[in-house]
Amino acid sequence: MRFLLLLIGCLAVSLNCTASAADRPPNVVLIFIDDMGYADIGPFGNTEVKTPHLDKFATQGMKFTSFYATPVCSMSRACLMTGCYNARVSIPGVLFPESKIGLHPDEVTLAEIAKQKGYATTIIGKWHLGFQPEFLPTRQGFDSYFGIPYSNDMGTKPARPNFPPLPLMRNEETIEKEPDQSQLTRRYTEEAIKFIRANHDKPFFLYLPHSMIHFPLAASADFKGKSKAGFIGDTIEEIDWSVGEITKTLAELKLDENTLVIFTSDNGPAGRAAPPFRGNKGTVFEGGVREPCIMRWTGKIPAGTTCNRIAGNIDVLPTMTKLIGAEPPKDRQLDGRDISSLLLDPQAPAVRESHLYFNAAMNLVAIRNGDWKLFLNGLPVAANAKQEAKKKNADTTPVLFNLTNDIAEKTNVAEANPEVVKRLQEIAEKMHAEIQTNKRPAGKAKE
Numbered sequence: 001m002r003f004l005l006l007l008i009g010c011l012a013v014s015l016n017c018t019a020s021a022a023d024r025p026p027n028v029v030l031i032f033i034d035d036m037g038y039a040d041i042g043p044f045g046n047t048e049v050k051t052p053h054l055d056k057f058a059t060q061g062m063k064f065t066s067f068y069a070t071p072v073c074s075m076s077r078a079c080l081m082t083g084c085y086n087a088r089v090s091i092p093g094v095l096f097p098e099s100k101i102g103l104h105p106d107e108v109t110l111a112e113i114a115k116q117k118g119y120a121t122t123i124i125g126k127w128h129l130g131f132q133p134e135f136l137p138t139r140q141g142f143d144s145y146f147g148i149p150y151s152n153d154m155g156t157k158p159a160r161p162n163f164p165p166l167p168l169m170r171n172e173e174t175i176e177k178e179p180d181q182s183q184l185t186r187r188y189t190e191e192a193i194k195f196i197r198a199n200h201d202k203p204f205f206l207y208l209p210h211s212m213i214h215f216p217l218a219a220s221a222d223f224k225g226k227s228k229a230g231f232i233g234d235t236i237e238e239i240d241w242s243v244g245e246i247t248k249t250l251a252e253l254k255l256d257e258n259t260l261v262i263f264t265s266d267n268g269p270a271g272r273a274a275p276p277f278r279g280n281k282g283t284v285f286e287g288g289v290r291e292p293c294i295m296r297w298t299g300k301i302p303a304g305t306t307c308n309r310i311a312g313n314i315d316v317l318p319t320m321t322k323l324i325g326a327e328p329p330k331d332r333q334l335d336g337r338d339i340s341s342l343l344l345d346p347q348a349p350a351v352r353e354s355h356l357y358f359n360a361a362m363n364l365v366a367i368r369n370g371d372w373k374l375f376l377n378g379l380p381v382a383a384n385a386k387q388e389a390k391k392k393n394a395d396t397t398p399v400l401f402n403l404t405n406d407i408a409e410k411t412n413v414a415e416a417n418p419e420v421v422k423r424l425q426e427i428a429e430k431m432h433a434e435i436q437t438n439k440r441p442a443g444k445a446k447e
């Protein structure tokens with residue numbers, strides 16, 4: 001075991017050394033899809049939607065099969081940007097145009113980590129961590145911004161009479177209102193390629209959180225009506241095209257060996273089933289939070305591999321920090337871990353044994369540890385008005401699933417495994433108590 005750890009340590013060092021031998025740390029391209037479910041793309045089992053670029057991309061990198069996000073949008077982006085559970089940084093499920101909070105300006109984001117090493121940084125797409133000036137990505141380490149600052153359904157179309165027209169922003173200015181959504185994937189992609197070309201000779205961090213495939217769905221004329229899987233398929237196939245354009249550009253500029261590319265999503269599919277899992281967007285069943293994730297770094301990450309270890313979007317910040325040779329923030333607790341050992345060897349020991357599942361109200365509802373997942377207070381009941389009566393009478397007895405034998409979370413095995421229930425309860429209580437003690441506030445809007 002000790003030898004193995006030593007070996008991994010050496011490999012991790014060599015990974016850094018190789019990067020510095022090229023005289024610059026690796027570029028990072030982070031493609032983040034909205035509401036894409038685990039099996040929405042070919043590499044994760046979809047046979048209806050055509051994703052040739054992602055299929056190829058997966059053969060060049062590593063697939064993660066236990067990669068966790070959160071049930072909905074803003075909380076997931078808080079995790080990704082800070083390396084912390086959203087409960088630690090006090091960002092609830094979804095921010096709206098009338099929300100008076102945002103990610104606290106003192107939080108250290110992925111872009112600020114990249115800035116330590118002089119990276120060119122940009123975000124193209126959906127920010128969703130506060131839209132008031134003090135919360136914009138340009139105040140959180142990003143040199144530039146192009147996109148819609150929140151969800152694409154938060155404008156006047158579809159009818160939301162209380163909301164202002166959907167803004168398309170360039171840096172801190174609204175440049176268009178209610179932009180043609182069928183052009184968003186294409187425009188974001190063109191902006192991303194422009195950024196890569198402009199910065200190809202220096203380290204860069206490109207964060208590309210697409211507005212699609214969030215409702216209202218939209219695809220350009222080249223894709224609309226083309227997919228066998230219907231409109232949702234059209235939007236996914238356009239995202240696949242986008243991935244193809246970006247990887248083509250990286251190859252043309254000979255950047256493959258010096259660029260870590262990460263593809264993942266913020267939460268499960270909306271209003272659709274999420275096979276092979278139970279639940280979907282908004283729930284903490286696996287269908288709501290387990291996401292497709294592919295990471296590629298040619299020559300570093302072994303091609304065509306699969307990693308089944310627990311990982312998630314909270315691990316991106318510590319991992320990127322390590323790989324680019326930056327320093328993690330030392331004055332605060334993070335929840336994510338550096339998973340670069342898994343990037344070198346998918347069979348390396350798990351970096352995190354446990355993962356916590358928070359709901360949109362920032363309550364801890366479940367924990368995974370190894371094969372086991374425990375719902376701490378019974379199964380969640382949907383929190384809408386119709387369900388209120390049901391909620392009051394809900395059974396709060398812990399429910400245990402073995403995710404290895406029962407991926408669809410069907411069979412409660414709590415009674416047969418009281419010692420597992422007790423152990424997971426204790427781990428969850430300890431982790432939760434620490435987060436409650438050390439959690440940090442959201443930013444409050446000045447106006």
Ligand SMILES: [Ca+2]
Nearest residue numbers: 034035073266
């Ligand atoms: Ca989402």
